[in-house]
Amino acid sequence: MSAPKALRQPASLRLVSAAFLAFWCLIAAFPIFWIAVMSIKVPIDAFAANPLDVILGPLTKAQGDGLSLLGIVAWIGFLWLTFRVCTRLLPALVSRHAPFGSAALGWLIAALAAGVLFVLLGFGVLVPLVRALDGALGLEPLIGLTTQHYQAVWVENAFWRNFVNSMIVTGGVVTVSLTVGTLAGYGLARSGSNLAFWILIVALVFRALPHSVLVAGYLPVFINSAEILRPILGDAAPTLYGQPLAVIAVLVAxxxxxxxxxxxxxFQNIPADLDEAARVDGCTHFQAFRWVIMPVMWPGVITTGLFSFLLAYNDFLVTSLLLDASNQTMVPAIASYFNRETTTTDQVEAVAAAVSITAPLFLLVMVFQRQIVSGLTAGAVKG
Amino acid sequence: MKFKTFAAFVAPSMFMMFLFIAAPLVSVFLQSFYLTQPVRVATEIETCTPGFTGQVCKTETKFLPQLDENGKVITETTFVGLESYRNVVQPDHAWAAISSFDWRGLMNIDFWKALRFTLTFTLLTLPLVIGVGLALALAVNNAARSIRGPVIFISLLPFIITPVIGALSIRWLFVGDGILTRLMEAYSGQDIAMFAQAWTIELLMLFYRVWHVAPFAFVIFYAGLQTVNTDSLEAAVIDGATRFERLRYVIVPHLMPLIVFVALIHLMDAYRVFEEVVGFRSQAHVISLQWLTYDFLEPDDAGNRSISRASASAMLTMIGIVILLVPLLRKTWRDHKGAH
Known part of the structure; x- marks a missing residue:
């Protein structure tokens, strides 16, 4: 489709807008790209004055850790392949193989499989393969690359525990808030009453509340909950402070x-005729919701689930105040790194931890880009 | 839908919101008037130190926290009225500073410092986010179809990144030996410390927030641009409108509801600014209202949390939110009444 001649743009304007876009992409990606590069270099290289030193890592290379030309080509190819698989192949596979009505489950499995496969193929197959080929062909390393900081973070400092805690909290939040939320969302979409309107308005006010206000309300109650609940629950009364379950409930709310x-x-995009047809056929409201509406609702559920995931995964304030050190999630745990960030090694370890937190999100955007965009526009464009 | 069915559908959600949002709000409101402290009893304590001629003994009266039979500190809760609010706002000091036009003196009080930063931050980022978002949307709309996907992909990265991590990643570029500080030092030939004074930190915070939120504005405006009516654009061309006039009188009015939406969401979120203070570790120079409450809630060196003061500062933060929301709520109410 070609635009009418009068609407076509002069070359100068197109150039300016292309330059602006290129500049934006540079700014958007640079900080993330840079911490990723820093995390695989020895500290002196990571904070070198010359940007080329940071990228090439001469000292890291001198240590004997590095990637040869073959390795670089192999990794670029592997990353490109991952990108293609995540953006093209995966959506096609899910829509073909997931049985009708369980697309969300299909997506979940697909995303998990993509993550696990990436780690397995990348570190289990590609790394030894490249090393063996390098040895056989006698190739010298070209750029320095070391995984020592990741080892220090994940193995020595037991970051995997925080990862497991993060997964428990985010998994719980996504499941519960979707279950509770779809019911309410359906009820609100199908009821035109004043009450529904007021519930939505109150929800809007609640959305604006700073989270620290709410946490100020939870903290004293959670810390003393064992004493408060004792008259009701007896000796089984739990101390809610430091319980992942309590944090899940708080984040869901x-x-x-x-x-x-x-x-x-x-839900409003799904025609109400569909419910009525089901009701005429003798379904109750709940049956109509479960067996007729939900199967066509999966795209919306996936998108909303993504945003719930982001909220729970990215949260710092609630988790850092309501969980204690023994079951901290990843984001507050990184605070302990930068509080003791005294040596440059500590700093680079903190960078490696930060990259570890970002990597799953990166994968998420690759797989779910379309859903995220549709979720952002759903609230705005339709009302 | 009958009321009963409706109630059954929304009940779980309402219950969660009531228990974890409405109830805490009420309890914070009440807490802010009460103060919970350990009961302290005046105890005479004799301390003896060995001296040259014999023991030197001193008797002092100390106020020690009283313990119950389990060895736990007994606490009592007293009604203190507006005392906690006074502790947070410090009206006497603030008034003295205001009446003597002592800006620096006013900024020494944490609450006023936080209020000043939160307000300037919110108001400065708002036009920047909308401007950058709109410019991006227009640029991507101009671009060839094949590069739109990758550009949107890259643009989403700053948006979905964990806020604390995003702030940290920018911090690491600008710390003492970060790469961009090194570049600026090489360019200007002098030592640069981006985290030694308040204004450079604030500049980085503004940059971070625009970097983080502009993609959100961009995606929404970009979706809105797809629905601009080409007929009215062509009509404008025929009427001799320049490119800028078309933007000003056709495209922007079409996007206006979306601009208002983005502005509202951004106002709500920017007013809650918090992660920047943590990520940039700027508490010595720049603090925000939400960080103030967070700091009261964190246990201090003795392990005590000043819940009462936190509640007072939380309620004061709430007042700002209410002021922000009143025009919006009035408009929604008018629309709702008009619709019936």
Whole structure:
């Protein structure tokens, strides 16, 4: 489709807009790219004055850790392949193989499989393969690359524990808030009553609340919950402070206003005739919801689930105040790194931890780019 | 839908919101008028130190926290009225500073410092986010179809990154031996410390927030641009409108509801600014209202959390949110009444 001649743009304008876009892409990607590069260099290289030293890592190379030309080509090829698989192949596979009505499950499995495969193929197959080939062909390393900081973070400092805690919390939040939220979103979308309107308005006000205000309300109650609940529950009364389950409940509640707004706008796109048809056929409201509406609702559920995931995964304030050191999630755990960041090694370890936290999100954007965009526009464009 | 069915559908969600949002709000409001402290009893303590001629003994009266039979500190809760608010706002000092036009004196009080930063931060980032978002949307709309996907992919990265990590990643570029500080030093020939004074930190915070939120504005405006009516654009061309006039009088009015939406969401979020203070570790220079509450809630060196003061500062933060939301709520109410 070609634009009318009068609407076509002069070359100068196109050039300016292309330059602006290129500049933006540089700014958007540079900090993330740079911490990724820093995390695989020895500290002196990571904070070198010359940018080329940081990228090439001469001291890291001198240590004997590095990638040869073959390795670089292999990794670029592997990353490109991952990108293609995640953006093209995976969506096609899911839509072909997931049975009708369980697309969300299919996506979940696909995303997990992609992550596990990436780690297995990348570190289990590619690394030894490249090393063996390098040895056989006698290739010298070209750029320095070391995984010592990742080893220090994940193995020595037991970052995997924080990872498991993060997964427990985010998994719990996504499941519960979607279950509770779809019910409410459906009810709100199908009811035109004043009450529904007021619930949505109150939810909007709740969405604006700073989270620290709410945490100020939870903390004293959670710390003393064993004494408060004793008259009701007896000696089994738990101390809620430091319990992942309590944090899940809190994050679900904080997330609810946003979730019900978003799901409501997705439900409104599904014609009400569909419910009525099901009702005529003798379904109750709940049956119509479960067996007729939900199967066509999966795209909306996946998108909302993504945003719930982001909220729970990215949270610092609630998890750092309500969990204690023994079951900290990843994001507050990184605070302990930069509080003792005294040597440059500590700094680079903190960088490696930061990259570890970002990597799953990176994968998430690759697989779910379309859903994220549709989620962002769902709330805005339709109302 | 009958009321009963409706109630059954929304009940779980309402219950969660009531228990974890509405109830804490009420409890914070009440807490801010009470103070929980350990009961202290005046105890006479005799301390003896060996001296040259014999023991030197001293008797002092100390106020020690009282312990119950389990060895736990007994606490009592007293009604203190507005005392906690006074501790946070420090009206006497603040008024003295204001009446003597002592800006620096006012900024020495944490609450006013936080309020000043939160407000300037919110108001400065708002036009920047909308401007950058709009420019990006227009540029991507101009670009060839094949590069739109990758550009959107790259643009989403700053948006979904964990805020604390995003702030840290920018911090690491600008710390003492970060790469961009080194570049600026090489360019200007002098020592640069980006984290030694408040204004450079604030500049980085503004940059971080625009970097983080502009993609959100961009995606929404870009979706809005797809629905611009080409007929009215062509009509404008026929009427002799220049490119800028078309943007000003056709495209921007079309996007206006979306601009208002982005502005509202951004106002709500920027007012809650918090992660930047943690990521940039700027508490010595720049703090925000939400960080103030967070700091009261964190255990201090003795392991005590000043819940009462935190509640007072939380309630004061709330007032700002209410002021922000009142125009929005009034408009929604009018629309709702108009619709019926």
């Amino acid at each position: 904080i997330n609810q206003p946003f979730t019900i707004w978003m799901l409501r706008s997705f």
